[in-house]
Amino acid sequence: MRFLRILAAVSAIVLAGCGGGHKPSGISPRITILNSQGLPGPDNAGWEQTILDRPVVVKDGMIQPWLNYDSMLVRSMNFLKRCEWIATPDGPKPAYLVTSKFNEDGTYPEGRNRNNQGGNAYFGMKLFRYYYPYFGDIEALRPVKDLLDRMMDFPTPEDWAWPGMVRTQDNDNPDGIYLDERIETDKAAMTATACLDYARFTGEEKYRALGEHIADLLLKNTGEGDAEKSPLPFRINMRTGEIEDAYTSDMVFVVELYDKLLGMHTSLDKADIKAKRDLVLGWIMEYPMHNCLWSGYFEDVEKALENINQFAPMETARYFLDNQEADPEWKQDVLDLLAFVKGRFGGTVRFGGTSICEQDVCFIEMSSHTARYASVLARWAAETGDETARKEALATFALAEYSAYNKYSKGDVAINSTGLGYPKCWFSDSYFDYLPHYFEGLAALPEMIPDGTDHIFSTTSMLKDVSYAPGGIKYTAFDPDGTERVKLSFKPKVIADGKELPKSQWTFGKWHGCDNILTINRKGVKEIEICEK
Secondary structure: OOHHHHHHHHOOOOOOOOOOOOOOOOOOOOOEOEOOOOOEOOOOOOOOOEEOOEEOEEEOOEEEOOOOHHHHHHHHHHHHHOOOEEOOOOOOEEHHHOOOEEOOOOOOOOOOOOEOHHHHHHHHHHHHHHHHHHHOOHHHHHHHHHHHHHHHOOOOOOOOOOOOOOOOOEOOOOOOOOOOOEEEHHHHHHHHHHHHHHHHHHOOHHHHHHHHHHHHHHHHHOOOOOOOOOOOOOEEEOOOOOEEEOOOOOOHHHHHHHHHHHOOOOOOOHHHHHHHHHHHHHHHHHOHHHHOOOEOOOOOOOOOOOOEEOHHHHHHHHHHHHOHHHOOOHHHHHHHHHHHHHHHHOOEEEOOEEEOEEEOOEEEEOHHHHHHHHHHHHHHHHHHOOHHHHHHHHHHHHHHHOOOOOOOOEOOEOOOOOEOOEOOEEHHHHHHOOHHHHHHHHHHOHHHOOOOOOEEEEEOOOEEEEEEEOOEEEEEEOOOOEEEEEEOOOOEEEEEOOEEOOHHHEEEEEEOOEEEEEEEEEOOOOEEEEEEO
16 A cells, blocks of 8 residues: 555545644645734734735635636736846847846846756647647747757757756856756657647647757666666766766656657657656556655755655646546545655645645745645546545635736736745746646636636647637647547537537537537547537
């Protein structure tokens, strides 16, 4: 029996409303509910109820979003699209190519900070895959192109142990010039996935070629792991091949990359990909899923085997939810992982929302991690019908939104703080690794979508040519078979490839407790038009 199973049995009340703080075992017998002054108060009675200077909206004792999610998402994307440009040795570049963080008033310090461009590219592409169908805004792709193109400007020399590799993080020269010798293999996998998805959407061959080249290097270096080393080392010197840090639990992105390659045409050996994919997934199941050694992700933490974080277990849980066939015990495993993260990092509850801290060495409430937990919890609720989880997910998403559009924001551009305990801003935590979690929530719990609006909020295919007009939506899917869900303000009829789609392939009504949901099950068609009936 897995250690997590035992852990969950001991702390079965965690998901039902009990959790804890920073404890080596991950378990605490109580939750601390804090008021705006940081003092204990079970009902917050008699205190001014504010979070980050924002008055708290509460209904039936549960926190509510202070701004509708559509507005928050658009204003946040506007910040990326209109990002300030910063001088670099080879000319001005968007700030997200130069530094990872900035001041809460939107200004940039003189000293730059190390960057995580590979992780940002992955989450940026994931954000686009949600944002574009939902809003029809193709400009949301530009930050991804910027990140990938800038990494491609600095390939490693051909005589290095890892030749032709891009620099996926920038620790040594945070000035927009990427010269690092080290690579973190999980970031390499994330970058490759972003390249392959970007290539599929745009049809540009150079990105597919780069994605496959990165994957080839990873495949050649994937081997057996154990309790102290993962199948791919966390950090490797690309010039010498020297292993600098042998362990990371964040191997799920490698599995995701290998899955993607198995599902597409590739010049790489699929038998090798399948064998390495099974090896890495098997290691995850045998080691971190047993011993809870969920360490290794953050690029600014050096060799911290015992430094546990919430990132790896939550992204692993997301993979199990998305790929249930990969884990016959996915329900128990996801429940265990949620309990573990809440028990270790979710010891503060604010008006029903669970606030998640980042990692042991940076034990601070942060909204991207809070939203990550909420997104996995929302998906769990949608899959299982767990009403307690649904309510907690809604409150937790609402809580995490209070760091968006801080007091220095103006007009339709949102400056987002990192979180309730960290008012400064990071491009990762405030945008790239924050906004996609809300779209995961919208896909699972469409009640979060404002009523009276029209949005494609879920699709099993990548979409293109998305356009919105009053009383109508058009799009083209990359795959001939697939499912889309759309929240509508009107009663629809559906046209597929110029002909009315048979009623057997679509329904309109209630879905997951939400009204006015159109579900389209396409079979052999790609072009869809939704018209007002």
